[in-house]
Amino acid sequence: MIWLDTLLQGLMLGGLYALFAAGLSLVFGIMRLVNLAHGDLIVLGAYLILGLCTALGLHPFLAAVLALPLMFGLGWLLQTALLNRVLGEDILPPLLVTFGLSVVIQNALLMGFSADSRKLPVGPIEAQSLPLGPVTVGVMPLLTFGSAILVIWGLNQLFYRTALGRAFRATSDDPVTAQLMGIRPRSIFAIATGIALVVATIAALYLGARANFDPAAGPARLLYAFEAVIIGGLGSLWGTLAGGLVIGVAQAFGAALNPEWQILAGHLAFVAVLLLRPRGLFPRAYD
Template sequence: MEWVNAIVQGTLLGGLYALFAAGLSLIFGVMRLVNIAHGDLIVLGAYLGLSVTTVLGLNPLLALIVVVPIMAAFGYVLQRGILNQTLGKDILPPLLVTFGLSVIIQNALLESYSADPQKLNAGALETASVAVGSLSMGLLPLLTFGIAIAVIAALQWTFYRTALGRAFRATSDNQEIAQLMGLNRRHIFGLAMALALSVTAIAGIMLGIRTSFDPSIGGGRLIFGFEAVIIGGLGNLWGTLVGGVILGVAQAIGAKIDPGWQLLAGHIAFLVILALRPNGLFPRING
């Protein structure tokens, strides 16, 4: 029964990892950009949530109303101001520029919020739980998992059912020809980054409610998101959710064996899948 419990908790944790991964996957899908600063942007989202909750006295979930648009606007400006200049055949510029961005965000957060761990306070939600049979599931992990499903469904819908999604896919297929359709790829990429950072904002706030955070933890979140993307298969949003769940379950099982093994077990699961299925479980596009 303890094992079933571990697997259920791991699955729910996977929802958070899928939120980490969704933005990464979206950006890669549209413009083949891998954003090394993604994890730090998640942490930035959490800190923005902290500021909004302290200043306005809002519940962190309500703070999303403020944080999501801020992050979206930041994403658009970042893409058009800096990242668009790095896109091209050479993979070094985007990689190194986002790496530099990661260091900048980390140290800017250190400078403004200090290295002390912080946490978002969501009140009773944090301790509430639902009993299913003999299993007890925290309301917060359940909610996070539900939000992950909703976010991925919304992204999926945007991608395949809207004019914006059509523009994303067309630009991803062939940037030149997409320009001939009157699509300004710089603007399209800006919108894609805005959408990705909106998801990142949600991920950051859910992270901040769940655990304490400090400016240095971005790298770890990037890695979890990245592992979920690769396990699920590049370019497959639902695959990303599966990837997140596999990662979460592996970590939960590892932690059950020995607390020191939690993260290691997740990485090992990733490496095993990389060895057996290098394109992930449900690949859609070639990296």
């Protein structure tokens, strides 16, 4: 029974990691851009929600709704003003620019909010739980997991059912031909990064509601997110969800054996999957 409980906790945790990873997966699938600042942008989103909560006296869920368009704007601006300029054959410039951005965001947050760890005040819902057959599960983890499924499903619908999604796929597969069809890759990229940051804001809400965060929390989230994307396979959103679940379950079982092994177990699962399946579990696109 304890193992069933551990498995469930792991799946719930994996849902959170899938949320961290979904935005990254989208951007990576469309423009092969590796955003090393993604984790820090999630943490920035958490601080934005916290700021809106305290300034306007709103509940974090409402504050997050307000934060969504702001973060979309930030993503659009980031891509237009900065990242579009460094995309190209050479992978070094985008890597180094986002790496620099990560350091800038972390230290700007450190200056603005100090190194104290914070938490989003979600109220009594935080402690509530539901009996689910032989095990009980917290309402917040369940909500996180549900949101992860919903976000991945929504992104898939967007990707495969809309004109924008068609433009995304076309640009991903062949930017030159897409341009001939009247698509501007750069504005497509800007929208994609905007959407990625919208997803990051949803991730930020659950990050801040479930656990403490501080300005230095970004890089670790980035690693989990990346592991999920790579395990899932390039360009596959459901794969990213599966990747998140693999990391989450591995961490939960690691922690059950020895609390010090939680993070290590996740990393080892990543290495093991890559040794067996170098291109991930469900690759859609080729590099």
